[in-house]
Each structure stands twice: as C-alpha cells, then as structure tokens.
Amino acid sequence: xxxxxxxxxVGSLFVVSAYPTNGNKSTNLREKINNTVPVYYVxxxxxxxxxxxxxxxxxxxxxxxxxxxxxSSYVENNPRLKQLxxxxxxxxxxxxxxxxxxxxxxxxxxxxxxxxxxxxxxxGKINHATVYGYVVYSHNGILQSKEFVSIDSVSNALxxxxxxxxxxxxxxxxxxxxGVEPLSxxxxxxxxxxxxxxxxxxxxxxxxxxxxxxxxxxxxxGSSQYDWYDVHVKQQSVPGKELGWSDWRTARMxxxxxxxxxxxxGFLSDYSPTTTSGTTTVGVSIGxxxxxxxxxxxxxxxxxxxxxxxxxxDESDYSQExxxxxxxxxxDKAVGMTTYQIEPGATLRFPQEDYGTKAWRxxxxxxxxxxxxWWELPWDWHYIGEDWIxxxxxxx
Numbered sequence: 001x002x003x004x005x006x007x008x009x010v011g012s013l014f015v016v017s018a019y020p021t022n023g024n025k026s027t028n029l030r031e032k033i034n035n036t037v038p039v040y041y042v043x044x045x046x047x048x049x050x051x052x053x054x055x056x057x058x059x060x061x062x063x064x065x066x067x068x069x070x071x072s073s074y075v076e077n078n079p080r081l082k083q084l085x086x087x088x089x090x091x092x093x094x095x096x097x098x099x100x101x102x103x104x105x106x107x108x109x110x111x112x113x114x115x116x117x118x119x120x121x122x123x124g125k126i127n128h129a130t131v132y133g134y135v136v137y138s139h140n141g142i143l144q145s146k147e148f149v150s151i152d153s154v155s156n157a158l159x160x161x162x163x164x165x166x167x168x169x170x171x172x173x174x175x176x177x178x179g180v181e182p183l184s185x186x187x188x189x190x191x192x193x194x195x196x197x198x199x200x201x202x203x204x205x206x207x208x209x210x211x212x213x214x215x216x217x218x219x220x221x222g223s224s225q226y227d228w229y230d231v232h233v234k235q236q237s238v239p240g241k242e243l244g245w246s247d248w249r250t251a252r253m254x255x256x257x258x259x260x261x262x263x264x265x266g267f268l269s270d271y272s273p274t275t276t277s278g279t280t281t282v283g284v285s286i287g288x289x290x291x292x293x294x295x296x297x298x299x300x301x302x303x304x305x306x307x308x309x310x311x312x313x314d315e316s317d318y319s320q321e322x323x324x325x326x327x328x329x330x331x332d333k334a335v336g337m338t339t340y341q342i343e344p345g346a347t348l349r350f351p352q353e354d355y356g357t358k359a360w361r362x363x364x365x366x367x368x369x370x371x372x373x374w375w376e377l378p379w380d381w382h383y384i385g386e387d388w389i390x391x392x393x394x395x396x
Contacts, residue, residue, distance in 0.1 A: 033159050037166055038064070042081055043071030043098070049158050058084050065093075067165045069158070072099030094135040094165035098154065101132040108136075110396035112145050112193035112215065114362075119151070119389040122203055126389065131157035137170045145193050151389070152200025160200055187297035189216040189230055189287070195391070197364070203387055205246035206368040210236040213362070217395075218288065222296030227358065228269065228288055229348045229395065230301055231257055236341040237366045247370050249331035250340055254365035254386060256315075256324035259348045261361035262392065268316075269293045270347040271323035276312040281305070286347045293349055305343040309333040331369040331381065350395075359394040 033050045040056040046069050047053045056068060058080035068088045075081040082103060088095050089107045097104055105113045119126030133148030148164040150157035197211035211234065218228040237253055240246035259266035269292070272284040287300030309330035316323045323346040329336050350358040365388030369381050 033162055035067075035162060037169065038066040039069060039162075040066055041069045042084075043069075043074045045071065046098075046158075049155060050162075056084065060084070065169050065171065067094050067096065067162065067169070069096040069161075070098070070103070072097055072101070072103055075103050076100060089134060089136060092135065092137050092170055094133060094169050096131060096133045096148075096158070096161045096165060098131055098158070101129070104132060104134045108143075112147070112393075112395055114147055114149070114195045114391045114393045116149055116151070116197075117361075117390055117392045119387075120385070121151070121199070121387050122206055122384065126151055130154055131161045133161045133164055135165065135168050139191075142190055142192070144191060147193070147195050149195070149197045149391075150200055152198070152202045156200050156202075160198055164196060187218060187220045187222070187299040189299060189301055190219045192217045195393070197389065199387075199389070204243075205240045206248045206384065206387070207237060207239040207245075207250065207366065208243065209364060209366050209387070209389065210238065211364050211389075212236070215393075215395075216301065218297075218299055220297070221288075221299075223294060223352075225352060226294050226349050227352055227395075228295070229350075229358075230286055230345065231348065231362075232301070232303070232343065232345045233257075233364075234341060234343055235364050236339060238339045239337060239368065241337045242339055248368045249336040249370065250329050250366060251331045251336060251369035251381075251383065252329060252365075252367035252386070253327040253340075253342055254325075254363065254367070254388065255327075255342065255344055256322060256363045257346045257348070258361045258363075259321040259323075259346075262359040263350065263357040265351050265357075266321055266360055267293065267349040268318060268321040268323055268346060269295075269349045271316055272345055273312055273314070273325070275314040276307065280308050282307050282312060284343060284345050286345045288347060288349075301345070303343060303345075305341065309335045310340075332371070336369070358396065359392060362391045362393055364389050364391075 035050050039050050039053045041053050042056050085103055086107050095104055116129040129149045129151050131150045136145040146168055148161055150160050193215040195213045199209045214232040216230040237250040239250045240248035259268045270286045272286050273282045276282045281304050283304045285302040288295040289298045311328040313326040325344045327342050365386045367386050369383050372379050
C-alpha cells in the first residue's frame with residue numbers, strides 16, 4: 001500500500017514538471033519593444049528593452065520627431081546632459097526618465113509638475129515612481145504639458161511610457177518653439193496640463209488604478225493678487241475581475257485634494273459633487289464668481305458622470321482647505337466588476353506673488369473586495385486595505 005501511494009506521488013510530480021504553467025512562461029519571456037519611433041538614450045540598460053536605440057550625446061540637435069529616454073543617475077551630476085534634457089523638452093520631444101524626476105522639473109518658468117511622494121500597495125509602501133514621462137507643446141499659442149507616471153516594473157513601465165509618448169508626440173517635435181499667448185477678451189478656463197498615472201500590473205491580482213487628471217488656469221481674471229486653478233479629476237478603477245486576473249472587484253474609491261498642504265495660503269474656492277445617493281448621474285460644477293474669494297470675474301466649468309449602484313460621500317472641510325470624496329461602489333453589481341471612472345473636481349486659489357509655491361497634495365485610492373468561496377462560512381466578503389497614491393502637484 002505504501003509503495004502504491006508513493007507511486008502516485010512520484011507520478012503527480014512528473015506530470016507537474018512535464019507541463020509548466022503559462023504564468024511562468026509569460027513572465028520569463030518578455031519581448032523587446034519594437035519601437036517605430038526613434039529612441040535616443042542616456043544610460044546603460046535602456047537598449048535591452050528596445051529593438052532599435054541610439055545613444056544620445058550632449059551636443060546633439062535632432063530636429064526630427066523622436067523620444068529621449070534617460071537614466072537619471074547618468075544625468076544628475078552632468079550639466080551638459082541636464083542641458084540636453086532641458087532643450088529636448090523645450091523643443092517638444094517626449095522625455096522619459098527612469099529614477100529621479102528632478103532632472104525634468106523646473107525646465108521653464110511656471111512649469112507644471114506632479115511628483116509621486118507616497119503610496120501604499122498590496123506589496124507595501126510606495127516611495128517613488130518607476131518611470132516619468134514629460135512632453136510640452138503649443139496649442140493656439142498656449143503652452144501645454146502632459147506628464148506620465150508608472151509604478152510598474154521597469155520593463156512594463158517603459159513599454160507603457162513609450163506607448164504614451166507615441167500617442168502624444170507632435171509632428172513638429174524637434175522644431176517646436178514656445179508660442180505667444182493669444183490676445184482674447186473675457187475670462188475663461190484654459191487647458192494647461194494633464195497627469196496620466198497607471199499602476200500597470202504592480203497591483204495584480206487585485207486590479208489597476210489609472211488617473212487622467214486635467215488642470216485648467218483661469219485667464220483674464222482681472223486680478224493682480226490671485227491665480228485660480230481648476231482640477232478635473234478622472235480616476236479609473238479596473239478591477240482584477242475585469243482584467244481576468246482574479247475575482248477581486250472595486251468596492252470603494254477615495255479622492256482628496258488639500259490646497260494648503262505645502263503652502264498655508266492655498267485656498268479651496270470651490271468643489272463638487274457633494275453627498276449624493278439614489279440617482280444614476282451626478283453633476284459637477286466648479287469655478288469662481290465675481291466678488292467671491294477676491295475674484296473680479298465669473299467663470300465656471302461643468303460636467304457629469306454616472307453613479308449606478310454608487311453612493312458619493314462628501315467628506316470635504318473648508319476649514320482645512322480640503323476637498324475629499326469617498327465613492328461607495330456595490331462590488332456585486334456590474335459597476336464593481338467592470339471598469340468604473342469618477343470625476344470630482346475642485347477650484348484652488350493661490351497668491352500670485354508666491355511664485356514657486358503654487359503647490360498642493362492629491363490622493364487617489366481604491367479598495368478591493370472579493371466574494372467568499374461557496375465552502376466558506378460565514379459567507380462574508382473579503383476586503384483588503386486601501387491601496388493609494390499621493391502626488392505633490394506644482395504650477396512652478
């Protein structure tokens with residue numbers, strides 16, 4: 001009997017070893033990125049991730065569209081290479097940085113920059129991003145910028161950043177010149193910047209958090225004392241069930257914006273939505289009105305988003321200059337099992353003379369839930385703690 005049992009065990013081990021899992025195979029065989037746009041690089045490891053690369057040098061002047069990827073440790077203490085990165089950004093070339101993002105910050109006056117400063121994921125604390133991407137361009141004479149951030153593995157993050165750069169590169173990249181802001185009358189909200197974040201596969205098997213927040217500046221506001229900014233959050237949860245990773249679903253989404261986190265003069269002028277329940281759509285309206293909070297003009301922005309089987313809890317506090325929302329999502333409904341996006345917003349005010357300190361903190365989080373297996377008693381859902389990312393957002 002003993003020999004019979006041993007025979008079964010040995011046979012089982014043979015079967016397992018003879019048929020390796022697809023998971024191990026896909027993890028070990030990462031293909032290089034077959035880049036169709038030229039990639040120039042500064043560093044040593046970048047060529048192993050791409051099919052075609054060319055080493056950049058501090059004297060290059062490539063006027064054709066391309067992408068520059070740098071390892072920050074090679075640039076931080078090299079003034080010539082830092083100047084190269086600056087000139088590439090100012091000519092509209094997408095620049096991707098592995099490591100310290102400071103080499104792409106403070107490139108020009110009033111530059112938008114969002115730095116990942118804290119976070120918590122399924123595997124512990126998140127202290128920094130893996131990859132940053134940055135591109136600037138002119139639209140109707142207005143200087144605009146987009147930033148990409150990923151906390152995925154280096155290989156995944158570079159693929160994500162490259163695809164982002166290809167989507168955002170302009171035909172005139174390499175010959176781009178800073179434009180002159182067009183003359184216009186009347187106050188209006190000018191699209192200025194966009195932050196794109198993805199957690200990629202780093203939170204597998206629970207899900208993926210994506211952010212595509214848009215920032216506007218109030219133009220022709222008639223004020224020589226203050227500047228106003230609108231923050232239009234676009235926060236998306238893609239649960240493990242939707243991705244085919246697991247049965248984890250979205251149960252909560254957390255968002256907050258603290259205007260005075262870095263500057264005591266930061267002021268929350270407006271925010272939306274407030275607590276909402278029993279409806280399928282919520283309206284958002286933010287902005288300024290004449291006479292309110294020092295404003296000389298009236299200007300607002302409005303949009304809406306769906307909240308099926310979702311309750312919105314407003315936890316904001318004007319005394320703390322804090323706009324804060326919790327979206328309670330039904331994990332057993334379609335909204336919890338599939339991709340869902342929320343779009344709250346806030347209007348922030350900062351003194352004009354405080355140049356260099358127009359900065360605030362943003363928080364994006366998600367809570368996942370999974371139903372119990374049929375044999376588990378009591379039949380209670382499984383929850384993990386909130387996974388979240390925080391940014392220091394600066395307007396120069």
